[in-house]
Amino acid sequence: xxxxxxxxxxxxxxxxxxxxxxxxxxxxxxxxxxxxxxxxxxxxxxxxxxxxxxxxxxxxxxxxxxxxxxxxxxxxxxxxxxxxxxxxxxxxxxxxxxxxxxxxxxxxxxxxxxxxxxxxxxxxxxxxxxxxxxxxxxxxxxxxxxxxxxxxxxxxxxxxxxxxxxxxxxxxxxxxxxxxxxxxxxxxxxxxxxxxxxxxxxxxxxxxxxxxxxxxxxxxxxxxxxxxxxxxxxxxxxxxxxxxxxxxxxxxxxxxxxxxxxxxxxxxxxxxxxxxxxxxxxxxxxxxxxxxxxxxxxxxxxxxxxxxxxxxxxxxxx
Ligand code: AMP
Numbered sequence: 297x298x299x300x301x302x303x304x305x306x307x308x309x310x311x312x313x314x315x316x317x318x319x320x321x322x323x324x325x326x327x328x329x330x331x332x333x334x335x336x337x338x339x340x341x342x343x344x345x346x347x348x349x350x351x352x353x354x355x356x357x358x359x360x361x362x363x364x365x366x367x368x369x370x371x372x373x374x375x376x377x378x379x380x381x382x383x384x385x386x387x388x389x390x391x392x393x394x395x396x397x398x399x400x401x402x403x404x405x406x407x408x409x410x411x412x413x414x415x416x417x418x419x420x421x422x423x424x425x426x427x428x429x430x431x432x433x434x435x436x437x438x439x440x441x442x443x444x445x446x447x448x449x450x451x452x453x454x455x456x457x458x459x460x461x462x463x464x465x466x467x468x469x470x471x472x473x474x475x476x477x478x479x480x481x482x483x484x485x486x487x488x489x490x491x492x493x494x495x496x497x498x499x500x501x502x503x504x505x506x507x508x509x510x511x512x513x514x515x516x517x518x519x520x521x522x523x524x525x526x527x528x529x530x531x532x533x534x535x536x537x538x539x540x541x542x543x544x545x546x547x548x549x550x551x552x553x554x555x556x557x558x559x560x561x562x563x564x565x566x567x568x569x570x571x572x573x574x575x576x577x578x579x580x581x582x583x584x585x586x587x588x589x590x591x592x593x594x595x596x597x598x599x600x601x602x603x604x605x606x607x608x609x610x611x612x613x614x
Pocket of ligand 1 (some may be wrong): 316318319320334335336353390406433488540541542543545548
């Protein structure tokens with residue numbers, strides 16, 4: 297079994313990510329936090345930093361956002377010059393409460409603040425990025441980022457959610473025509489396709505544009521669809537899920553980071569990329585917010601990926 301090789305050995309491509317950089321206040325059955333740093337863009341960038349040594353984050357924050365956190369991202373190879381700072385405004389704030397099963401949550405507060413008028417401006421040097429990850433934002437904002445590219449990236453991935461299917465379906469369908477990988481959960485796949493069978497849903501969604509579809513199933517892992525191939529990656533059964541916030545974005549960042557660092561994009565590489573994303577997501581949920589992602593190192597990640605191998609390989613009787 298070839299374990300993934302990590303950043304130092306990789307011939308890394310450029311990666312750019314667009315997504316929220318936020319303050320979150322989270323309540324779980326294990327406790328609650330005051331405002332801590334979160335946001336889809338933050339989780340994506342932290343996860344992909346395990347594989348790429350240079351990446352650009354495109355986002356917006358208010359004057360209240362700690363500069364130290366941007367410095368911390370920069371120390372991990374994240375170019376934050378595309379994170380606009382609106383000094384007289386406030387950072388996006390989200391607050392959520394998880395139910396006992398940790399699979400569902402209620403949003404308690406969404407204060408868009410700087411995100412309300414967010415018109416991302418991709419820095420010049422990121423306009424020829426090889427890999428582009430579009431975090432969950434309005435589909436027209438996601439499209440505007442694609443339109444700023446000078447050269448079509450090798451791979452464009454995006455996240456979205458049922459909210460945009462409800463209020464901006466036409467824009468979403470237009471954006472889907474321009475991307476390669478869509479990463480959504482099972483409920484969203486069913487809503488977008490209008491069918492219950494995930495296999496049928498995948499075929500319908502792939503007709504809409506993205507040739508690669510990843511359907512996340514929370515604690516039940518993720519499915520990867522490409523051409524006639526399907527791959528199932530389990531989620532690691534953890535003794536305790538402490539805080540699921542950001543797991544989806546961490547998964548996406550790990551997946552894209554791994555691919556950006558790989559020498560080719562074929563189905564086998566994508567399978568490993570999914571495991572990389574799943575392994576990082578399994579760390580993410582072990583503590584509040586970004587705490588665990590900031591603690592672990594490449595060794596921890598490598599060991600955890602090995603646990604995924606042990607979890608899901610078997611031999612048929614001779
Ligand atoms: P996830 O748990 O993967 O759905 O991601 C949660 C992260 O998304 C949190 O850190 C929030 O700050 C961020 N978030 C929540 N709502 C929004 C929104 N409407 N737009 C952008 N980011 C959001």
